[in-house]
Amino acid sequence: RxxxxxxxxxxxxxxxxxxxxxxxxxxxxxxxxxxxxxxxxxxxxxxxxxxxxxxxxxxxxxxxxxxxxxxxxxxxxxxxxxxxxxxxxxxxxxxxxxxxxxSSPLFRLRTAGQVIRQVTFLNTGPQQIPGLIVMHLEDDPQARLDPEYDHIFVLFNAGPEEAVFSLPAASAMESLTLHPLLAAGPDPRARQAAFDPETQTFRIPGRTTAVFVHANRAAVFSPPLNENERCPTVTAAMAEPYRPPRGWGWLVGGALLLGALIVWHSRRK
Structure with missing residues (x-):
C-alpha cells in the first residue's frame, strides 16, 4: 500500500x-x-x-x-x-x-501561473495532522479547463490508521463525491473514503489516496490547449531563429574539400 x-x-x-x-x-x-x-x-x-x-x-x-x-x-x-x-x-x-x-486537465496545468493560482494545500501549519497531505485543485471561473469538475480534492494518508480532516470555513463545499473511477476501482479500502457535507469532514483509510470531485455547473467552458497549440515554454524557447553551433561550417567545408581532393587524385591515376 x-x-x-x-x-x-x-x-x-x-x-x-x-x-x-x-x-x-x-x-x-x-x-x-x-x-x-x-x-x-x-x-x-x-x-x-x-x-x-x-x-x-x-x-x-x-x-x-x-x-x-x-x-x-x-x-x-x-x-x-x-x-x-x-x-x-x-x-x-x-x-x-x-x-x-x-480525466481532468486540472491535473495537467500548463503554466507556472496556473499552478500557483489553482493548486493549494490544506492541513498545513503547527496543527497539521501528521502523514496527511490535502491538495485542492480549483478551476478558473474566468477560463475554465474542465467541463466536468470545478474542484478536486486529493488526500494522501500515509499513516496506518484512518485520518479525519475537516475543511476550513474558507474552503467549505456543499458536496463532494469520490471520483467515479476510484469508486469503481480495484481497491476496496479506497472505496471506504468518505466526505460528510454536514460536518465538512473527510475520512480517509490508512495508507490510502482518495480523490473527491465537485461537479462543474458553469455554462461557460474553455477547452484546454489542443495538440496544435504550443506550450508557452516551447513558444518562448523557439522565439529566436535557430543558429547552428560555431565551427560546423569549417568542418563541413573541410570534408567537402577532402572529398574533392580524393576524387581528383584517383582520376590522375
Missing amino acids: MQNLALDLVAYAQGVPFFHAGSEILRSKSLDRDSYDSGDWFNALDWTYRDNNWGHGLPLKDKNGSNWELMAQLLANPALQPSPEDMQFTLAHFETALQIRR
Missing part, C-alpha cells in the same frame, strides 16, 4: 510524471540502490507477474556493501515476497491513477 501511495504522489502531481520502470509491478531489484551494472539478474522485469526479483541474492558490494547485514535479513524473509496477486493489484491501482489523472 505504501508503494501504491508513492506512485500516487507522482501520478497526481503537476508537470510530466516520471515513473521508474517496473515500479507499477513492485519491482524490487533485491534492494540494489544502484543497479546500473547489475545485469538482468537484478534488473529483469517479469511481465507474467510471478516474480519481482526479490531475494535473488545480495546486490553488488560497491554501492550496497555497507548494508549487506540488514539486507540479508530482509531478503531472507518470505513474508516480504509479494504474490502475483499483489503485483497485479498494484498494476491495476496504477492504471486507475493514470485514468484519474487523464
